[in-house]
Amino acid sequence: MKMDTNNQRESEPTPDVVANYTSTKKVWRWLFISSAAFLIAWVLFPIYLLVVSALSSADVVNGWPKSFIPEFDLETMTFFMNYYGVLAALKNSLVAAAFTMIISIGLGTPAGYALARFDFWGKEAFRMIILLTRAFPMPLLALPLAVIFIQVGLDDTLFGLSLVHASLALPFAVLITASLFLGIPVELEEAAWVLGCNRWQAFYKVVMPLALPGLTASAVFAFVISWNEVFAAAVLTINNQTLTAFLVQSLSASPAEVKFAGGLILILPALLFLYVVRKYLFSMWGISNR
Amino acid sequence: MSKKAYPYVLIMPSVLFLLAFFVYPFLQVFAQAFTHSEGGLTIAHFETIFYDFNFLPSLKNTLLLALVVVPAQLCLAIGMALMISKMEKGRDTVLYVWTIPLGISDLAAGIIWLGLLDQNGFINSFLFHVGIIDEAQSWLNYQNPWAIFAAIVFAEIWRATAILLVILVSGIGLIPKEYYEAAEIFGANAWVRLWKVTLPLLRPSLQTALILRTLLAFEVFAVVMILGGSNMPVLMGEAYNWAFSYRDAGAAAAYAVVILVLSLLFTLFYLRVLRVPKEAQI
């Protein structure tokens, strides 16, 4: 269909063809909007239902059939808000996530740049080691890590925990930035060198702004990885537990209404964070808008 | 500083970091998989897990899930990324909504989907309200392994497609518009442009996204445990059980090594298939 319209555009348009063209365009437009709307609903509806469950009394959560409108029973949510240590744990989670973002981007960006711009001996080995960090179950690594941390005094600190989280987020940071730097023409940098920038200035002034969406994506991953990581957080912290370590361990043994309310509390801060950074995912919208 | 040293200087911090916080503990666990409790090399731990009832089912379930979920997510994510790039209004709002599941842990996702699919859940309630069923139906049970499988697939697609999406969206923005304009001048339709321009130029991002997503798919656990129960074993769940329920660190490490080997094989496969030839780089 599209092919036809493209070919016919060259020839003298007859009224019939024009009508045909606009109607195919309309169909496409309609298809586009409706599938976007469907995908939005697909993501949001389950979350909406979680909110409905979280704002319902135990009776309704266990009841049948379920209503799709929340009854706004705040008892379970209030229980959480008053639960000992929730606020401190929330703060700990945010601090750990912030450290994780700083460490993983700080370490990952140079490494990603190296992977994208240079050919060097050991490149593939480096890439594999980076990936392996995500191919090995964290719960098993937590024990040897905890032993080291206790010995060097990093135990029960948020900084120590974020080091572990950063090692989980690092593959994302390295590979995402590498694939983006690959997409940024090296000629842009070379032009900057010609104009008198040194390698660092060219990177900082030319490449970085273009790579900002990718850096944001890495930051997003670092945040959510740190936010959602349970096991290392549970083993490596005692007095400084993160919200996830604090709640998740107890959720599975709790009754249904507590599970739903706890689930909502766990995802809300992450949703807020995503909302705040969303526009940086595009900030420069590539070089295509030149 | 010689030019040759640049890359090593750039990767040095992350190498040192990983040596301390990943490689060192990793080697300890890795060694555990091949050593006796009294020391000395052994493959006894692998015999233990291979002889176990749940090894083959867990291997099968994990592989099957990855093979169904990851390609479906890839297609969906490419479609979504293209739609995002075509949008004029509300682009960042739509992207925000589509990336929301990124912030949802697998445990929370399991809780959400159980709330939908459970016997007393929302889907049954909906069918009841519109009069299709008369009472709550239980179909998410071990006698319907395919229903459980489908439920897990849906939940995983819902939860983890955003990982691919974010990587692809940030990559797609870097494709110069001139390429499309040129393609259009030569009469390429949207389909041809997708296959001849977008996907080839997106290859680095596709590779990254696929590798990361596949590695994570081999560690699927919480969603399966909540939706599937104990008769739907997966590798990661077995590793966890051997470590903390059966308390056999060697066998647990052996499971971890199995996961590692699978991940390595798939990563090498993607690296080969989606290799970005030097001359094809922009």
Added chain:
Amino acid sequence: MIKKIIAPILLSSTIASMSALAQEVIFYSTQANPLKEADAMRNDVLSGFSGKVQFLPQEAGPFFSRIEAEARAKSVSLGVLGALHGHFPQINSTLDGIDDVINDLPAVQANNALSNLGKLGGAEQKYIPWMQATYIMAASKKALPYLPSGADVNALTYEELAQWGENLKKATGKPKLGFPAGEKGLMHRFLQGYLYPSFTNSVVTDFRGDDAKSMWKWFQKLWVNVNPRSTAYNLMQEPLLTGEVWVAFDHTARLKEAFDQKPDDFVAFPAPSAKAGRGFMPVIAGLAIPAGTPDRAASVELIRYLSEPEVQIKTLKATGFYPVVDVELPADLPANVRIAGKAIALQANSSDALPSMLPVGLGSLNGQFNKIYKDTFQQIVLRNADVDRILDRQAKQLKRIMNESKAPCWAPDKASAGACPVK
């Protein structure tokens, strides 16, 4: 630049946690883990303690990892460990001997059978009994009219239970029996402490005897009337409350919410009996002190506090676990204790009562011992494998575990000189 920001925070958080260590006892526990129980532990039970205590409930995985890591690093921060009898053998080497503590607690020591379990098969006391519970049956009152004629719910037999399940399925069209056979469910306890003793008067020795074979075949048949979602049930209170299941077996603390939320809708009753008697099994939670704890005197003080009769009653109210010391129970108990308490008494005092002891001496193989029963159940009942073949194979594994651990038999198996034999 970044260093300037991080360093002070890093420093302050380290100092804050170090100073916190010096003054409070960290009470690390796999028990009272559900949020509401943890809340009640902090607000109602531990608030009366004279020292400072931080209650940290944790799942078994991180619990074990943390304790092992501290022991290996030779730097302990934990003060008191609260866990089940079955957890302690696996961290036995990290525990301090606490003969001095048990000798100082005559009320706890008085119950010899219980306090001896805390020696974990050795000479030294390793944990102090903290609280106890058991497993019982619960049913929705809607199920009672379908009891087989002549059956007394308080003196049920397994044959009658099967008939009941069948009646329920006929009447409702659905399997209404339920068992906690999920990943974190306690199904293996049903096999070890209830089915095996009741049918075979044994749990290890006659693992694959003729009685065991007919028991498994009976269980296969019963399973037709069991809700197939059972493989995902971890706590039976949930399906009971939603009405998916009308008759269920579980740990009293895992039925608690059902009785508390809907006290008028549910009844509790003793587990059924079969030809060898009415098998049942206790749950014992204990308190231990890790070797090298920062302030041993404070830890001992906390254990002493938790063993006081009034505190034991507060613990009962908070967790649904019963006291281990002799104490008069007050009238104002939560619904779950009133309802379950009656069934527990009936179960223990029934004429055909057949109490099982807890395994002692399995050491770190405790988890694999449970796995034998879980796997056998999964193969025979869920996957319909051949009974003889599976029992033969699993008996070999069981024999290996017994020989490796050299654990002697425990009731109802007859006492053995060395490792408990598997026929």
